Amino acid sequence: MHVRIGEAGKRRGAIQIDLARAACAGTRLLQRAGEGDQAVANAQRLDARLRGDAGIDRPAMNDEIGRAHAASRERGQRGLSKRTTAPAHVTPLLGQFAHQAGGLEQRQAGSDGQMLCAGGWALGTWLTDESMPATASLMEQEARETPAVAARLLGHRDDLARLGERLRALAPRYALALGRGSSDAAALLAKYLFELRLGVPTVSAAPSVLSIYGRRLALERALLLVISQSGRSPDLVEFCRAAAGPEVLRVALLNEPSAPLAGAVDTCLPLEAGQEKSVAATKSCLAAMLLAFALAAYWRADRDAIVAFERAPDALGKALAQDWSAGEDFFAADGSVYVIGRGPGLAIAAEAALKLKETMGLHAEAVSAAEIRHGPLALAGPRLRVVIFAARDAAFESLRQLGDELAQLGCPLLFISPQPALSPLHVAPDAEPVLEHLAMLLRFYVLASAGALRRGRSPDAPPLLRKITETR
Known part of the structure; x- marks a missing residue:
């Protein structure tokens, strides 16, 4: 049974009883991974806080998630070792570990694992938001909730x-x-x-x-x-x-x-x-x-x-961990932007172009990689910035070649793909190209929010726009 958790439930709307289970799992995972006294203290404090809000007895949770603890110990240690170069925020690791436990538990125990997986991501989102700088926009905070949203969709x-x-x-x-x-x-x-x-x-x-x-x-x-x-x-x-x-x-x-x-x-x-x-x-x-x-x-x-x-949920969570700081200055200046995709990637380009208009106040146009040669190519040059979204599907090679051509014509270029050798702004590769596309878009949202703030604009309340638009 899912219930809301006090004020946290009111504030997030989607944080459910799963969080207490995730906090419990995360505490023990951190202990087993040897994260240190301060990390364990933070995890235990949050665990107690959540259990107090939810009225959940911790011993009753231990049996439910015991298998996840054992199965995810090695995976949790690997995840911890990869995060050692990240900023010293301890609490976001708790959500990551809880998600890892939930992912394994989901494959082993069906709906119980699904609850733990969703709770882990929701907890990770909540913790990450609490440790964010005060300047983080609502847009960024909400984008970072996407892995938890994806986990909840599995319930359907x-x-x-x-x-x-x-x-x-x-x-x-x-x-x-x-x-x-x-x-x-x-x-x-x-x-x-x-x-x-x-x-x-x-x-x-x-x-x-x-x-x-x-x-x-x-x-x-x-x-x-x-x-x-x-x-x-x-x-x-x-x-x-x-x-x-x-x-x-x-x-x-x-x-x-x-x-x-x-x-x-x-x-x-x-x-x-x-x-x-x-x-x-x-x-x-x-x-x-x-x-x-x-x-x-x-x-x-x-x-x-x-x-x-x-x-x-895992693919989207990995996207948020990627360092895209190399692209932070790309949108600093005014001027037009082409956002290019092909096939399913054109949908990603359309959404990214809309975000550049809404959040940064830039004139941005989504262009098919095929259509660009039917007129739009005439604008190519140093004053036209280009963003290309290229997942590893049948269109990848043609998009790579187009990027090379536009760069030779002098266009400043952001080539976003799952290939680190080609793309300073990249996501983890996945066997499913659509997941690569969605991961790129999610990480682009965070970049767009940061870019808007750097340009002195609010991504949460763009001029002349409303959240709900009722057209006739």
């Missing part, structure tokens, strides 16, 4: 499996995907995933066809995927209500399952992002992208992709 695997069966039975001839802002970038990723992995033609729906021009679409044997953080935009609600038709399945990815949009669709999957206060969306967008990936995986019954979905 049964829902995804049932939805996958339903889609295989329906066999849609085409799909429509729609969203606004960051949700539109998630919808673009869904388009590429549905087409590349399922062969289902997918188009971006235009709600204005109905809300402004009054024209209903004739839909039949189709999937309608709508993505929204708030679920309150009248044009999206109206479009979904009008989209009923023979064998039309309307699916919503929502952060607020009680929002009006939920009543206009056939089924909802929650983003599990919790409250998001910064105007610049981070964790909710990545949650939508990860759910779109999971939906394609379960629809196709792709075991490898499902396993990749299950390791997403």
Whole structure:
């Protein structure tokens, strides 16, 4: 059973009883790893604080997580040795170790391990936030919650499996995907995933066809995927209500399952992002992208992709540990920026370009690596900065060659990839390119927040923008 934990639960909204289990696991892992008296004291203090809030008896937890302690001892020691060069913040290690224990426990003991894994990431997020400088933005804090959000999404695997069966039975001839802002970038990723992995033609729906021009679409044997953080935009609600038709399945990815949009669709999957206060969306967008990936995986019954979905919390957590300080000055000056991707990477580029506009006040344009040669290349030169997102998929080599060409033309270049030899700004490689893309975007969010602050702007409250925008 999950319950909120006092004021911490009110503040975070997503920190649950799992935290006490994670704190207990982390304490013993730190002791076994020989971290030292101060680290153990910090862990025990937090453990006691959480248990006091939750009313949990520590001895009752020991049996539940005993297997995780033993199994993760060696892994915890390796993780500790890799962190010795990091700043001397002890408490974030507790969440990392608790996550490691949870990851192993999840494979051994199902739902109990899932709770511990989610709790470990939530605890790590909370601790990291408490040890952050006071200048850390809400945007950065919320972005750092993403691994915990991904862990919570694993709790919906049964829902995804049932939805996958339903889609295989329906066999849609085409799909429509729609969203606004960051949700539109998630919808673009869904388009590429549905087409590349399922062969289902997918188009971006235009709600204005109905809300402004009054024209209903004739839909039949189709999937309608709508993505929204708030679920309150009248044009999206109206479009979904009008989209009923023979064998039309309307699916919503929502952060607020009680929002009006939920009543206009056939089924909802929650983003599990919790409250998001910064105007610049981070964790909710990545949650939508990860759910779109999971939906394609379960629809196709792709075991490898499902396993990749299950390791997403770990992949995203590793991204946050990467040092991207080499890119901190890249956005200091004014001027235009091209953000380039190909295939699923174009969705990442679209979201990153939006963040540069919102947070830094820079003119940024997402450009397909193919389309750049059909006009945009004419602007290449020293005054045009370029960011390229390149996961290790079929487009990687062409993106690398394009980066070399743009650099030769004088463009300042950030080439972001899982290849350290090519990219000072890199993430850990993964067998699933989509996870590489999501990891790059998550780490880019933190970079964008820092860049906005360096430019004297608030990434949390950009001028002229609001968190919830209700379009008609």
